[in-house]
Amino acid sequence: xxxxxxxxxxxxxxxxxxxxxxxxxxxxxxxxxxxxxxxxxxxxxxxxxxxxxxxxxxxxxxxxxxxxxxxxxxxxxxxxxxxxxxxxxxxxxxxxxxxxxxxxxxxxxxxxxxxxxxxxxxxxxxxxxxxxxxxxxxxxxxxxxxxxxxxxxxxxxxxxxxxxxxxxxxxxxxxxxxxxxxxxxxxxxxxxxxxxxxxxxxxxxxxxxxxxxxxxxxxxxxxxxxxxxxxxxxxxxxxxxxxxxxxxxxxxxxxxxxxxxxxxxxxxxxxxxxxxxxxxxxxxxxxxxxxxxxxxxxxxxxxxxxxxxxxxxxxxxxxxxxxxxxxxxxxxxxxxxxxxxxxxxxxxxxxxxxxxxxxxxxxxxxxxxxxxxxxxxxxxxxxxxxxxxxxxxxxxxxxxxxxxxxxxxxxxxxxxxxxxxxxxxxxxxxxxxxxxxxxxxxxxxxxxxxxxxxxxxxxxxxxxxxxxxxxxxxxxxxxxxxxxxxxxxxxxxxxxxxxxxxx
Amino acid sequence: xxxxxxxxxxxxxxxxxxxxxxxxxxxxxxxxxxxxxxxxxxxxxxxxxxxxxxxxxxxxxxxxxxxxxxxxxxxxxxxxxxxxxxxxxxxxxxx
Numbered sequence: 001x002x003x004x005x006x007x008x009x010x011x012x013x014x015x016x017x018x019x020x021x022x023x024x025x026x027x028x029x030x031x032x033x034x035x036x037x038x039x040x041x042x043x044x045x046x047x048x049x050x051x052x053x054x055x056x057x058x059x060x061x062x063x064x065x066x067x068x069x070x071x072x073x074x075x076x077x078x079x080x081x082x083x084x085x086x087x088x089x090x091x092x093x094x095x096x097x098x099x100x101x102x103x104x105x106x107x108x109x110x111x112x113x114x115x116x117x118x119x120x121x122x123x124x125x126x127x128x129x130x131x132x133x134x135x136x137x138x139x140x141x142x143x144x145x146x147x148x149x150x151x152x153x154x155x156x157x158x159x160x161x162x163x164x165x166x167x168x169x170x171x172x173x174x175x176x177x178x179x180x181x182x183x184x185x186x187x188x189x190x191x192x193x194x195x196x197x198x199x200x201x202x203x204x205x206x207x208x209x210x211x212x213x214x215x216x217x218x219x220x221x222x223x224x225x226x227x228x229x230x231x232x233x234x235x236x237x238x239x240x241x242x243x244x245x246x247x248x249x250x251x252x253x254x255x256x257x258x259x260x261x262x263x264x265x266x267x268x269x270x271x272x273x274x275x276x277x278x279x280x281x282x283x284x285x286x287x288x289x290x291x292x293x294x295x296x297x298x299x300x301x302x303x304x305x306x307x308x309x310x311x312x313x314x315x316x317x318x319x320x321x322x323x324x325x326x327x328x329x330x331x332x333x334x335x336x337x338x339x340x341x342x343x344x345x346x347x348x349x350x351x352x353x354x355x356x357x358x359x360x361x362x363x364x365x366x367x368x369x370x371x372x373x374x375x376x377x378x379x380x381x382x383x384x385x386x387x388x389x390x391x392x393x394x395x396x397x398x399x400x401x402x403x404x405x406x407x408x409x410x411x412x413x414x415x416x417x418x419x420x421x422x423x424x425x426x427x428x429x430x431x432x433x434x435x436x437x438x439x440x441x442x443x444x445x446x447x448x449x450x451x452x453x454x455x456x457x458x459x460x461x462x463x464x465x466x467x468x469x470x471x472x473x474x475x476x477x478x479x480x481x482x483x484x485x486x487x488x489x490x491x492x493x494x495x496x497x498x499x500x501x502x503x
Numbered sequence: 504x505x506x507x508x509x510x511x512x513x514x515x516x517x518x519x520x521x522x523x524x525x526x527x528x529x530x531x532x533x534x535x536x537x538x539x540x541x542x543x544x545x546x547x548x549x550x551x552x553x554x555x556x557x558x559x560x561x562x563x564x565x566x567x568x569x570x571x572x573x574x575x576x577x578x579x580x581x582x583x584x585x586x587x588x589x590x591x592x593x594x595x596x597x598x
Contacts, residue, residue: 035568042571051589055579056572072568100519102593107519150590151597158597159590162579297517307563308556 003328004335004342006124006132011224012180016263021218023259024227024236025184026176029191030169031201032145032209033076039144039168040067040110047207051161059166061105066305073168074309076200077117077142078319080170083198083326084137086121088316092141094303102160103147111171113300116141117309123174123194124328125187129342133183136175145169164208170201176215176236179224181252181259188212188248193327197352205246214251215239216258218266237262238272242279242286254279258286330355338367347375353389354379360396365403373399377420394423401430410434412441414486442488445496448480451488452496455479463501470503506534 011022035045041056058065081088093115096108118140125133147165149158172191178184192210195201202209217237227235242258245251257279262272277286325333327349334345334355348358348371362370378399382392402419405411411419411434422433434440442448455476456463466472476497481488506514511531515522522530576589585592 037566037568037570042566042569043573044570050576052576052579052591053589054573055575057578058572060579068564068566070568071565074565098517102591102596149596151595153590154587154592154595156595157585157587157592158595159587159592161590297513299517307561309563 003124004130004332006126006130008133009127009131009179009183012182013221014218014259014263016267018267020221021259021263021266022221022224023180023255024176024217024219024224024239025178025180025255026215026239027172027174027178027184027187028213028215029172029174029188030145030211030213031080031172031191031195031203033073033142033168033170034199034201035070035073035076035168037070038166039070039073039142041166043166045167047204047209049163051159051163054163055165059105059162061107067110067303069306069309070168073142074117074311075319076168077140077170078311078316079198079323080172080195080200081118081121081140082316082320082323083194083200084118084121084123084140084172086137086140087119088311089115089117089119090311090313090316091115091308092117093308094142094306095300096303097143097298097300099298101146101149102158103149103162103165105147105162105165109144109146110303110306111143111300112141114302115308123187123190125178125183125190126346127183127186129346133177133179133187135177135187138173138175140170140172143169143171176217176227176239181255184214184255185248185252188251190327193350197324197326199324205248208246211244211246212251214242214245214255216242216255216262217272218259218262237266238274240272240274240286241276243276243289245279247281250279250281253281253284254286257284261286324352334358334367338362338371340368340371344371344375347379351389357389357392357396361400361403363400365400366407369403369406370400373403377417381424393425393427394420398423398430405430405434409489410440412486412488412490415439415441418486438487440487442484445492448484448488448492448496449500451480451483452476452493452500455483456497456500466501467503470498470501473497473501473503476501506531506538510534 014021014023033039037043038045038056038059041058043056043059044054046054058067078088092112094110095113097111097113098108100107116139120139121137123135123137125135127133145164145167147160147162149160151158153159174187178187188210192203196203204210217239219235219237223235227233240258240262242254245254258277265272276289278289279286330349331342331345334340334348335342349355358370358374361374378392378394382389402416402423405419406413406416419430419433419439422428423430459479462472462475466476473494477490477493480493480497481490508527508531511527511534512522514534515527515530580586580589580591583591
């Protein structure tokens, strides 16, 4: 078993004033390729540099400049395609998408309309344990990013920074297989996770490394299934495209608003105009971008500056051989090898670094115990204090030693938590700390017996009650633990108390 | 295929090329003639013929992923009609 089995979720239904409606959503995700230099120039891709410093003459579209493709960007797109189980096209070609905007000095974006580098693939979108949506990927193409315009630095002027101009983007286009706002957000989350595993995009949504255009339409229940059977889009409603979203929360809100807007129009007897819309998060609504309508005549044609991109199957095979273990496989392996729940496996495999940390802790130890400690104690604490795994004050080796100390019976679970606290704030060698600070569990039955005798002697009436009602024994365990500073082995205490009370 | 005057006007606008009103009609005629010639060419049976993308057997040139350019803000902004604080300054464009 390399992947876990799942069933598909029910589509989201929205009750209109008169009838029920379903959502149909397709996404175009723009993922910035993780590379040192740009797609067609030798300028840096570093985010946040001084304006117009990461700009080559090619990016500024100076006359006579010619683009030369960065081979690593091609490799990253191929790697991404392979990670999404997609077909790789050994022949692809670049086209010009023509439009005028101040942050696009060429007057066209170099993209791949007719022959993209990556063909059909898939993303399995996890909704809950055992439930997932298979979203088909239609294609991935390579293209140039545009620059950035800043509109709020001057009352009459826009300021343009070309640092981002020409950075490589992968446009990842899905089929309309997403059936609700939550699925859409989870789709982006899963895609981001895979890209980060592959190390082909840093997935930083705040910096705009991952942006999504969302196509939304609504239909009557059953119509989507007819579309899937026939492949005829005519069974689906007219779609609207919501542009440029870089937050999972906004994606959900925008889809929800847009679906309800369309339902209201349709139930009123109106029809949906196919158009591009923008989501306004402060108002929580989408609005039309009519000004862009004419600009949508992009007059694509093959870029005469660039020959077709031909790559070798052997090169693709080498990239395939270098792929890391991907989230779905890792999750399945964790469930299978460590006997943990699918939920725990999802948490531990969310990021490669988390999974690696866990495996360092779990190697040679009980997997479930390791999972509990990493998730509940470590991740819980890291989240609370806003740390990532990389700057965890407690190392995998330290956490592993805590688990060993418990397994050997040297410390109790309760003392282990105190030990974790000491390691978190002071650091140090766990075994040494236990030794030095006298935290070792008392397993010496003689010492425990003495403590039990003391407690029984001090509470004769409670002891009499406990003989009648054995569930009272727990109270004595608590007292003995208190008397021994939590260091007595609770199991031994329990056994001795029961023996002495004769229950 | 024929291009009418309105189409010529629209294409000129999309390409940001200013064409005087009286020049539109002749332009439309020229464009139509070009397209007619294309139509004539497309009557040739090219089934099974690979598209020729270059007259020489060349491969697309590739670059390594290294930084070889940049840090020339002055050069980049030199020809800009207006530049401020390292940015190109253009008439406000806001969606």
